[in-house]
Amino acid sequence: MKIFNSALMSFAVLSISTVTMYAGDIAGKISFDGKAPAVSQIKMNADKQCLSMHPNPVNSEEVVVNGNGTLKNVFVYVKDGLNKKFDVPTTPVVLDQHGCQYTPHVFGVQAGQSIEIRNSDPLLHNIHALPKNSPQFNNAQPLKGMKMTKKFDKPEIMVKFKCEVHNWMNCYAGVVDNPFYAVSDDKGTFTIKGLPAGTYTVEAWHEKYGTQQLKVTVSDKGAAADFKYAGK
Ligand SMILES: [Cu+2]
Structure with missing residues (x-):
């Protein structure tokens, strides 16, 4: 009985430390398939001072398709599954x-x-x-x-x-x-750091192409969340 108790105790201690230390990142990429819309330029003619600050044309940021076929400026966040206040x-x-x-x-x-x-x-x-x-x-x-x-x-x-x-x-x-969000960069990648282990709904939002969701299970090895958008 004594042996059993001590075994149980060490199991409990191990479980607690494992639970509190478990954490991983969600890393992902926002790919973009199909035809990218023509790049439009911002017309700053209405304000000569604004215009004078840009020797070169300035592209619209509404849709930015990166050179590697990915989408920039997608907001990605944990929508559901945290069950905790931060x-x-x-x-x-x-x-x-x-x-x-x-x-x-x-x-x-x-x-x-x-x-x-x-x-x-x-x-x-x-x-x-x-x-x-x-x-x-x-x-x-x-x-x-x-x-x-x-x-x-x-x-x-x-x-x-x-x-x-x-x-x-x-x-x-x-x-x-919650603090678990990121924005895709000029390689179309993002990382949401330091999540507790668990299963989450992760949502991606893009200004023109809208929202998408993925169910993601994070372990101590982290997790991947790859979204795919397509041109319309
Ligand atoms: Cu202004």
Whole structure:
């Protein structure tokens, strides 16, 4: 009996440490099949100052098909399966207005987390956020170097921002209730780091091509989540 008890004890200890240490990344790629739409250029003619900041034509960011046949600017996040509340990060996410464009064009933020909105241009921008689940805001930043801090109370996929001065300026925030999100890069890849072991619904969102979901089981070896979009 004594031997049995000690065996049981060590099993229990092992189980607890295994559970708490288990963690993996979700790594994936967003492939794009079919015909990519013609690359359109942003017409900044309406503002000579904006135009003067770009010696070369600026391509639209709505659909960016990378050279390796993948899609950039896809927001990927854990939609379901976490069953836990997460602390809100104390560091803000930065959204910059630079060259009369928003940088980044697609980004993630947790509900309640600060977004620091900067104007790096020597001219007037007016940022208008259009959430449906949280209050909107609509603020002018007339001078270079201006900063303001905003946040969204509730999760929302996705919140659109536009500039009321420059009609080509827009960007999107994925407002989520957990820290497990990423945006595909110029190789079409993304990594969502440090998930506990479990099975999750992972959703991908693209500005033009919409959402897709995958069920992903994460073990201590991590997991893959590869999405496929196609041109229409
Ligand atoms: Cu603007």
